[in-house]
Amino acid sequence: MTTLLLDGPSPSSLDEYIAAGGGRALELARAAGATAVLEQLEEANLRGRGGAAFPTATKWRSVTAHARETRSEVHVVVNAAEGEPGTAKDRTLLRHDPYRVLEGLLVAMHVTGAAIGWIGIKQRFTVEVDRLLRARDEMVAAGWAEPNQLRLVEGPDDYLLGEESALLEVIEGGDPMPRFLKPYDRGVFGDADGSDPNPTVVNNVETFAHVVRILESGAAAFRSHGTDGHPGTIIATVTGDVSGPCVVEVGTDTTLRELLEIA
Numbered sequence: 001m002t003t004l005l006l007d008g009p010s011p012s013s014l015d016e017y018i019a020a021g022g023g024r025a026l027e028l029a030r031a032a033g034a035t036a037v038l039e040q041l042e043e044a045n046l047r048g049r050g051g052a053a054f055p056t057a058t059k060w061r062s063v064t065a066h067a068r069e070t071r072s073e074v075h076v077v078v079n080a081a082e083g084e085p086g087t088a089k090d091r092t093l094l095r096h097d098p099y100r101v102l103e104g105l106l107v108a109m110h111v112t113g114a115a116i117g118w119i120g121i122k123q124r125f126t127v128e129v130d131r132l133l134r135a136r137d138e139m140v141a142a143g144w145a146e147p148n149q150l151r152l153v154e155g156p157d158d159y160l161l162g163e164e165s166a167l168l169e170v171i172e173g174g175d176p177m178p179r180f181l182k183p184y185d186r187g188v189f190g191d192a193d194g195s196d197p198n199p200t201v202v203n204n205v206e207t208f209a210h211v212v213r214i215l216e217s218g219a220a221a222f223r224s225h226g227t228d229g230h231p232g233t234i235i236a237t238v239t240g241d242v243s244g245p246c247v248v249e250v251g252t253d254t255t256l257r258e259l260l261e262i263a
Contacts (some may be wrong), residue, residue: 004225004233005209005248010096014138017099025215026106026144034064039204041211043230050079050164050204053230055210059201063184064112066199073115075188075200077103077168078208080121080128081161089235090205092247094128098135099146099210104208106145107215112201116149118188120167120188123154126137164202226252 001084011017029037038204042057067074069118078101082090094101105117119132131153136150153169155161165179168188185201212231223231230252239245242263250259 003249004205004222005100005211005235006096011256012098014135014142016097017097017112020161020217022099022103025212026110027101028215029107029110037107037176037215040214040219040237044214044222045229046207046210046214046222047068047230049206049210049234053110054202057209058107058126058201060112063199063201066184066197067113070195070197070199071197072198074112074118075198076105076108076112076114076118077164077171077183077188077200077202078117078205079156079164079167079202080119080125080132080205081167081194082140082205083122083157083162086239087237089237091125091128092126092237093209094131095195098128098131099139100137100209100212101205102132102135102150102199103144104122104211105150106139107211108201108203111147114201116151116188117145118171119150120161121152121154122157122161124157129154130231147179163181166202167202185227 008020013022013123013206026083038061046056047053048056080090080094084210107119121129132152139145140147141194151172158176161170161176163178164183166176168183170176171188183202185194185197187198189246190198224255226232232252233249234247234252235247236259237247238259242260244263246263248262
């Protein structure tokens with residue numbers, strides 16, 4: 001079975017994560033620069049793992065350009081507000097390796113020039129919140145990020161929290177209600193009239209983890225899994241009327257029949 005994100009033991013500390021090779025992606029990104037990282041993600045054809053499968057490099061590049069044009073700030077948000085019934089793939093990844101997700105966030109912040117990165121998550125995900133906070137604090141202590149640069153926001157147990165613009169509302173202190181304007185047009189603490197939009201990158205937990213893997217192993221290694229149009233792996237939750245409910249990582253070329261047979 002193909003694994004890129006759920007492989008190996010779960011690191012219990014930043015030291016263990018570094019010993020297993022963690023941190024190389026951030027070093028490579030800072031050394032190579034934003035353009036080189038975007039080209040690598042584009043070559044890999046990484047698509048968002050939150051549902052819409054939008055090309056990651058295109059999103060990061062367009063948000064950065066829009067912020068430059070409007071002379072506003074870029075923000076980056078990890079959408080960890082998993083709310084689909086019976087789904088636990090993001091929570092599984094966060095429990096397994098929150099360091100990789102946060103390293104991916106730091107890479108995105110470097111590429112886009114964002115000063116602040118946000119992690120939006122449901123308050124009831126207590127185990128995942130604890131894992132993220134500990135990993136975040138260790139990274140700050142190690143000098144990977146500045147204090148208060150990586151901010152975790154705990155939201156209510158509402159399905160709509162997972163909608164990206166509703167998540168931005170919660171980050172700003174509001175209720176989880178979707179906006180007419182999307183994060184590209186009005187991001188975190190952006191003006192409602194678009195005069196100072198603060199264009200914001202919002203990506204799924206899994207997407208940020210894949211960014212790290214691509215920078216570590218290269219675009220070709222990533223594209224060796226899955227399909228040409230949507231390469232790599234994807235984490236799926238299989239629940240319901242099956243003998244072995246599970247969270248499993250498979251290539252994107254896996255059929256629904258094959259996925260069900262695993263369970």
